[in-house]
Amino acid sequence: RSHYRKIFEDGTCIMRCNYYPPCKNPDVTFGTGPHCDPNSITILHQDQVGGLEIFTAGKWFAVPPRQDVFAINIGDTFMAFCNGRYRSCIHRSLVNEERERRSLVYFVSPKEDMVVRPPEDLVLGSNRVYPDFTWSSLLDFTNNHRRTDLQNLQNFFPWLLSSQPKVPT
Ligand SMILES: O=C(O)CCC(=O)C(=O)O
Numbered sequence: 715r716s717h718y719r720k721i722f723e724d725g726t727c728i729m730r731c732n733y734y735p736p737c738k739n740p741d742v743t744f745g746t747g748p749h750c751d752p753n754s755i756t757i758l759h760q761d762q763v764g765g766l767e768i769f770t771a772g773k774w775f776a777v778p779p780r781q782d783v784f785a786i787n788i789g790d791t792f793m794a795f796c797n798g799r800y801r802s803c804i805h806r807s808l809v810n811e812e813r814e815r816r817s818l819v820y821f822v823s824p825k826e827d828m829v830v831r832p833p834e835d836l837v838l839g840s841n842r843v844y845p846d847f848t849w850s851s852l853l854d855f856t857n858n859h860r861r862t863d864l865q866n867l868q869n870f871f872p873w874l875l876s877s878q879p880k881v882p883t
């Protein structure tokens with residue numbers, strides 16, 4: 715626990731307010747398309763309209779809106795911090811034909827230059843699932859090179875390796 719507490723000291727958290735106007739074609743339109751959050755942990759509150767869905771066991775499930783509930787979501791960076799033990803969750807949000815919808819999302823992230831690496835006692839006896847990377851490089855990837863989707867990490871590592879300056883031998 716102290717390891718994880720240290721990781722988020724001086725972190726670079728951001729809050730996003732999402733606004734989804736009513737949409738006449740909710741069957742063919744997403745508010746937010748299916749994606750995994752690239753950051754570490756997401757704390758989300760949605761209004762009473764509802765629309766957040768998560769994908770698990772091969773199906774989409776609605777997260778019922780409740781005023782007194784925050785949805786806590788694991789993102790890709792936390793999945794790497796815990797060597798894949800907890801998985802980031804694919805989610806999306808639907809739009810509503812009649813009503814506008816709002817959600818408030820707090821993205822918890824470490825400092826940008828933090829090297830994302832699981833604590834050694836979590837890796838003991840097993841292999842590292844992901845190589846080291848910095849949060850800023852994953853942020854650069856998802857902001858500037860490829861829109862965040864279901865396969866963030868799978869697409870990120872080949873990009874990271876190919877974009878690293880080659881060390882002359
Ligand atoms: O509006 C929602 O319920 C989901 C928003 C979301 O997934 C995001 O902002 O990353």
Ligand SMILES: [Fe+2]
Binds near residue numbers: 749750751805
């Ligand atoms: Fe999200």
